[in-house]
Amino acid sequence: MSTSLIERFHSVQDRIRQACLHSKRLPESVHLLAVSKTKPIEDILTLAENGQTCFGENYVQESLLKIAQSPELEWHFIGPIQSNKTKPIAEHFDWVHSVDRLKIAQRLSSQRPANLAPLNILLEVNISEEASKTGFSPDETIEIANEISQLPNLCLRGLMAIPQKAVNIEAQRVPFALMRMLLQTLQKQNPNAPLDTLSMGMSGDLEAAIMEGATMVRIGTDIFGARDISSNA
Numbered sequence: 410m411s412t413s414l415i416e417r418f419h420s421v422q423d424r425i426r427q428a429c430l431h432s433k434r435l436p437e438s439v440h441l442l443a444v445s446k447t448k449p450i451e452d453i454l455t456l457a458e459n460g461q462t463c464f465g466e467n468y469v470q471e472s473l474l475k476i477a478q479s480p481e482l483e484w485h486f487i488g489p490i491q492s493n494k495t496k497p498i499a500e501h502f503d504w505v506h507s508v509d510r511l512k513i514a515q516r517l518s519s520q521r522p523a524n525l526a527p528l529n530i531l532l533e534v535n536i537s538e539e540a541s542k543t544g545f546s547p548d549e550t551i552e553i554a555n556e557i558s559q560l561p562n563l564c565l566r567g568l569m570a571i572p573q574k575a576v577n578i579e580a581q582r583v584p585f586a587l588m589r590m591l592l593q594t595l596q597k598q599n600p601n602a603p604l605d606t607l608s609m610g611m612s613g614d615l616e617a618a619i620m621e622g623a624t625m626v627r628i629g630t631d632i633f634g635a636r637d638i639s640s641n642a
């Protein structure tokens with residue numbers, strides 16, 4: 410009946426490989442970020458023993474406890490960022506996917522400890538232009554990227570999006586294709602920046618995201634199982 414964590418992990422890796430094959434892409438061109446929010450450190454360690462190195466977290470307090478127990482893993486912050494929480498994020502994470510305001514980028518840069526490599530960041534794009542969602546509009550993204558790429562202790566690597574839910578794979582592809590074109594525009598505008606990352610695709614739409622050029626898919630539910638509703642995630 411219930412499949413094990415490792416079986417689900419392998420089945421997600423398999424879906425990624427199949428989607429790459431289908432799109433004539435190299436499987437190594439898509440990185441799997443295991444989204445472990447609300448899940449116990451034991452599950453993270455089990456996946457780490459099976460070769461998974463990158464983990465995504467949404468809540469600062471919860472993630473700091475996990476990072477303290479496994480600092481050698483690569484930690485990605487993917488949740489909403491309050492400006493009074495930037496310091497621990499700048500100090501403990503390797504990547505931040507959810508940079509949605511200039512002020513957040515400035516704070517992360519100034520709070521990044523000098524002994525650490527620049528913090529890899531992605532700009533979150535409100536690609537479906539939903540009033541309820543945070544993120545830069547596509548136009549704002551183009552306008553702000555140059556300024557953010559100059560911040561000294563950050564490394565602007567690309568874009569992230571969480572599009573509106575869509576009914577089928579063809580509809581899912583539409584916002585992902587816009588993201589691909591937006592990244593191409595940024596690459597032309599900033600030819601010297603290492604803009605190599607498109608973080609898009611979750612449990613329900615990873616195939617569509619890979620068809621449109623995702624280089625990092627963020628998978629929680631289909632690896633770790635459903636999250637408890639009461640955890641507000």
Ligand SMILES: *Cc1c(COP(=O)(O)O)cnc(C)c1O
Pocket residue numbers: 444446467487488571611612613627628629630631
């Ligand atoms: C929770 C979360 C995910 C994972 O979503 P699943 O549907 O569980 O795979 C991906 N990205 C972000 C930003 C999230 O908050």
